[in-house]
Amino acid sequence: MALPGRPGPSSALALTPHDAELRTAARHLARRRFLTVSAAAAALAFTTQLPARGAFAAPRSDGARITENPFTLGVASGDPLPDSVLIWTRLAPEPFTPDGGLGQQQVEVAWEVALDESFVLVVRRGTVLAHPEYAHSVRVDVKGLDAGSHYYYRFRTGTWISPAGRTRTAPPAGDGTARLRLAAVACQAYHHGYYTAHGHLAREDVDVVFHLGDYLYEYAVDSAGGARAYTDVVLPSVFNREATTLADYRMRYALYKSDPDLRAVHAAHPFVVTWDDHETENNYAADVDENGSDPARFLTRRAAAYRAYWENQPLRADQRPEGPDARLYRRLRWGTLAQFDILDTRQYRSDQAYGDTAHVPGPESDDPARSLTGDAQERWLIDGWGTSTALWNVMPQQVTFSQRKLDLNAEARMSMDAWDGYRANRGRLVAGAKAAGVDNWLVLTGDVHVGYAFDIKDDFDDPGSPTLGTELTCTSVTSGMNGSEHPANRDTYLRANPHLRFYDGRRGYVRVELDRAHARADFRVVPAVTTPGAPVSTAASFVTEAGSPGLTPV
Structure with a gap:
């Protein structure tokens, strides 16, 4: 979603000294190519450069x-499985420099996992x-x-x-666990x-946190931290430009992870x-960027x-990119209580219709060949529903799934x-969910900077049609900075979309408890x-x- 004050197209897309690593890594090109992009594009789009070995290894x-x-x-963990979890950290004594202050040396790091916070009962x-x-x-898949x-x-x-x-x-496969809080x-x-x-979420009693996208923004951050308006901190000028290179993105993650509340929530929950x-560039679609640049x-x-x-x-090694490609969509399970089908709706999508503006759907947007997921991910998702044994089928993804009319x-x-903008793709998923007998379908969504609760309808234009699931x-x-409880378009949206049951414009998160019934x-917001230091409350x-889709206020 675009933000106010976006800088114009950046000239930094031209190869610069910051791209030296890209040129070096281009020698390690994989044989596969992305879509039908030219060989020149493949030469520019480096694959993951593996650590050097033998005589060429970096000093240790x-x-x-x-x-x-x-x-x-800080530290983080993720993607819990019944017998393992991924733990992460990154060494950066000088986090706002391209190499983190460690140059080209390899560093040996010890890790340990314990049953207690004093690390008396170390198990791995x-x-x-x-x-x-x-x-x-550093990432360790602790098994x-x-x-x-x-x-x-x-x-x-x-x-x-480290902290x-x-x-x-996760619970054992096939386990009839009674409850999950996410x-x-x-x-x-x-x-x-x-x-x-994040500071409030770090203190919540939840089992797992789903981050649904826009972990960082590529936009420039001035020396005062933008709306943070620092008076005692001066950020380096390196952040006051749009991120386009590997060094830029690495340092931008360092800036974001310098926030103590973000570090706290990662340390508290997987x-x-x-x-x-x-995380890449505003509103890109597959190999098409916002400004129509050369795909290479x-x-x-x-x-x-x-x-x-x-x-x-x-993230595990399975998600490690190969050049401009990465398999991010994946499936996790929580016993027989929940199956999580985590989607990637950016990497494989058709370019947005009608110039990526709000528009009345028409032949261009409704072309059945258009896709938000890509064919392979679509088949993977529907096939996964067909074999699911979970009570709740949860679909964490990025952009609003339910129909959302913007005017009357x-x-x-x-x-x-x-x-x-991809109604044929959505229709195929709805049909696939119905064919698979998915009775308890829960879609988790980010992107729009407001809290919504939707009933997912079989026919969004008929309020009386069956409700198939829930979108949060x-x-x-x-x-979006400080939001309001009643955005200016709230009444319009509620009237135009009878299946929209809740709309709040404040910042925060949603907390969900799943059980067998x-x-x-709970929509948690800060003013x-x-x-x-703002307090948190439940809006x-x-x-x-279970077995009876449709939202009821508590």
Whole structure:
């Protein structure tokens, strides 16, 4: 979603000295190419550069020579499985520099996982190398853990010990676990305010957090931190330009993770992450960027953005990019209570119809060949529903799924960037869910910077048609700055969309409790994000009963 004050097209897309690593990595090109882009595009879009080996290996350090705290970006965990969880950190004693202050040396890092926060009862430990090729990020897929259990983890290099994180594993496969608490967050523009919502979420009793995209924004951040209006901090000028190169994106993640509330929420809960557009560039679609640039150049940028995303998130090796491609959509399970089908609605989509503006749907947007998911992901999703044994089928994804008319005209405008611009694709998913007998379908959505609750209808134009599921939109953490309880278009949207049951424009997150009888959603909001320390409250709560879709206010 576009933000006010976006800079114009950046000239930084031309190859610069910052792209030296891209040129080097281009020698390691994979044989596969992305779509039908020319060989020149493939040459620019580097694959993941593997750490050097043998005689060409980078010098190794045990961390003893590191004189400043290297754990400035905190710790995180993610994608819990019944017997394992991924733990992450990134060494950066000088986080606002391109190499994090560690140059090209490999650094040995020890890790341990314990049953207690004092680390007396350590159950797993080991060592791993932090490679400069991966920005000294560290990830360990800790295996052999007990299902449905909480653990504490930390890292050590030299004399430095990281903060401790708390994580957990999923219940055993086939387990009839009775309850799950999750939260969904999205859209955290650093320059639009403080991460107060993350601070509150860090103290919530939830099992897992889903981040639904726009973890960072590519836009420039001035020396005062934008709306944060720092008086005691001066940010380096390196941030006061749009991120386009690998170094830019790496440092932008460092800026975001410098926030203590973001570090706290990662340390408190395992995350399941997926991207939207701003982790790369506003409203891009596959290999098409916002400004219609040469696809070869944009894929170079996309490769840099995808690689930095993987380096800075608790993701397994299966999600590591190959050049401008990464398999981010994936499936997780929580016993027989819930199946999570995490989507990627950016990488494979057809370009937005009608110039990516709000428009009345028509032949261009309704072309059956158009897709938001791509054919392979669509088949994967529908096939997964067909084999699901879960009570709740949860679909964490990015853009508004339900129909959303933007005005009261007989032929209403809709967003061409959301599922309304890809109605044939949405129709196939609805048909697939019905054919698979998905009775308890829950869609989690980000992107729009407001909280919505929708009944998903069989026919959105007929309020009396069957309700097939529920969509919950989690608002933004900061994006859009301070929101209001009643946005100016609220009444219009509620009248134009009878299946829209709730609309609130404040910042925050949605907390969801699933059990065998119902799902309860609490929309948690803060009154302001441009000043720190705002309290959190519940704006509204809804329940949908298992086997009987439809939202009921609590």
